[in-house]
């Protein structure tokens with residue numbers, strides 16, 4: 001139940017933050033996901049989902065930095 | 078796909094493995110806590126590309142594996158009652174209890190249904206007011222926000238036919254139990270990224286200081302895991318013991334404050350028994366007093382007794398990193414995914430199942 005890859009929000013339904021649901025695409029497979037814990041998430045954002053709830057959005061800047069660290073290693077070596 | 082391909086790139090993986098080899102001067106034992114990481118390590122052969130001085134030990138972070146036998150037996154007892162619709166994540170259905178499993182109960186006519194989210198179970202309760210719906214609320218910090226929200230949603234809808242069979246466990250007390258054991262061989266940890274996405278990593282800081290071990294919050298893709306190992310080895314080689322966050326694209330130090338707040342409102346910390354390991358103080362969650370109306374164990378009288386594990390299964394030692402699955406005498410002989418003796422062979426996140434699937438060929 002813990003294997004989780006980020007999914008991308010396709011669209012969002014509902015404005016009440018408790019019941020805000022999104023359709024999220026996981027490499028093409030669409031699931032209904034609650035955004036109750038991630039009110040900041042919007043269409044196009046990537047989210048990490050467990051048991052039907054988005055737990056966090058992916059920070060693109062940090063993702064880029066993580067990959068860059070490896071390229072620096074290559075340049076040094 | 079974005080945030081997947083970049084983190085599975087073999088060239089980057091080689092760069093990281095080379096760097097780990099370059100900086101390693103002596104043997105180190107590192108434990109990945111999470112079963113999802115164990116699965117990825119074996120699936121992508123990460124253990125094969127590491128220098129021989131680095132040993133990965135596989136930790137207890139698989140909820141399917143550590144849910145105690147008694148809780149499985151309670152689930153089976155509830156699922157056999159005609160008035161109950163028993164709902165569960167799919168991966169709990171094949172876990173052997175002391176005499177049968179949920180899938181067999183279903184095959185014999187029990188109303189057992191797989192749900193992907195506990196909100197689906199709440200929805201079932203709303204649509205079937207004449208039935209009782211029980212949800213098997215298992216898992217680590219990652220599923221607690223969903224289960225807390227299910228209780229809140231049931232209360233908001235005024236449902237008196239929904240309840241939770243709670244078997245929640247927490248990672249930091251398990252790390253402490255491993256570190257304080259005299260058999261402990263672990264010198265550094267990869268903490269489970271998604272657990273920290275919810276709860277943050279403040280709780281790990283005192284563990285680093287007390288036991289002098291580095292803990293690196295790590296993601297699940299091959300690049301994440303290799304980078305987590307690299308940061309862990311860098312600390313070990315330098316004699317440092319700090320919390321580091323490899324998974325900053327998902328995890329913030331404070332976690333997800335909204336999720337934490339609701340989990341704390343609905344649940345309280347309690348001692349929990351871990352399958353194969355035994356009771357660990359403060360290592361689980363149970364419903365708080367004001368939420369006990371949703372406790373299936375109070376709603377239905379249960380006859381389940383204490384039961385002992387199969388003596389052939391050493392999964393408790395496997396889960397603590399003391400033994401590897403292929404050191405078990407039953408491994409791949411009397412125990413396999415089709416007829417598992419222990420829970421670590423059932424779940425795809427279990428170390429025994431991962432070894433069976435990916436490692437038997439090389440053994």
Ligand code: SF4
Nearest residue numbers: 390392405412419429
């Ligand atoms: S191989 Fe089977 S019997 Fe041995 S520890 Fe793993 S689950 Fe238990």
